[in-house]
Amino acid sequence: MYRLVHSLTPLDRPRLGAHFVALDDTDRRLRFGGALPDDMLLDYVQGIDFSRDRVFAAFDSAFAVVAVAHLGIREGTAEIGLSVLPAHRREGLALRLIERCRRSAIAQGCGSLWVHFMSENQAMTRLTHKLGMSVTASQGEADARLTLPQVSALALGIDLYANQMDAMLGVLRHWTVRAA
Ligand SMILES: CC(C)(COP(=O)(O)OP(=O)(O)OC[C@H]1O[C@@H](n2cnc3c(N)ncnc32)[C@H](O)[C@@H]1OP(=O)(O)O)[C@@H](O)C(=O)NCCC(=O)NCCS
Numbered sequence: 001m002y003r004l005v006h007s008l009t010p011l012d013r014p015r016l017g018a019h020f021v022a023l024d025d026t027d028r029r030l031r032f033g034g035a036l037p038d039d040m041l042l043d044y045v046q047g048i049d050f051s052r053d054r055v056f057a058a059f060d061s062a063f064a065v066v067a068v069a070h071l072g073i074r075e076g077t078a079e080i081g082l083s084v085l086p087a088h089r090r091e092g093l094a095l096r097l098i099e100r101c102r103r104s105a106i107a108q109g110c111g112s113l114w115v116h117f118m119s120e121n122q123a124m125t126r127l128t129h130k131l132g133m134s135v136t137a138s139q140g141e142a143d144a145r146l147t148l149p150q151v152s153a154l155a156l157g158i159d160l161y162a163n164q165m166d167a168m169l170g171v172l173r174h175w176t177v178r179a180a
Contacts, residue, residue, distance in 0.1 A: 003066070003088075003091070005097055006059070007056055008056065012065070012173075015065045016055065020042075030118060053073055054073070055068065055070050066085045066088040078101065078104075078105035080097075094123075106159075116144075124142070128142075132146075
């Protein structure tokens, strides 16, 4: 099934929390570098600064988050953290999330896009290779990097439009679930 990728808003924090808490210890370690307990995952979600960073996700029919990318923006560079629930893997969701992150990072004037992962992570090794990212590995950890082009007026306009549409959908999602 083809799932759209949307930009999230602070209203989605409970959905994001439920997504991370649903990850098992192995996936928590691969995503966060350690098998964080539920309360630390919920603190992480509360700490996301939506005015600086971007969070993109795909939902199931009940608006549960099945895949998410947190795009952290710092001083001209962007870093992605990714997780996809096991039942929804190998559907191309990570690739689509990364593509949306790439466009968003370009629109925000970032010069490079990074993903940090453990070298043992076969899925990320294959995925970053498939995207043509340059990977450096050391002491069991790897950094994949993509150099980004300068933003064009068209790319900026498309990103702004997509974010506005998503913000509107975010409010509708919030009210639809509250009314159910
Ligand atoms: C890594 C992860 C995000 C991949 O998500 P996904 O949605 O299943 O990935 P995609 O379907 O977009 O796969 C894209 C490509 O990545 C590679 N890939 C993905 N999963 C793979 C696996 N288990 N084994 C080998 N290659 C894999 C393949 O090349 C795949 O293309 P293909 O299906 O055409 O062969 C997911 O497995 C996950 O959430 N893992 C736990 C958390 C984690 O490791 N996060 C990364 C650290 S930030």
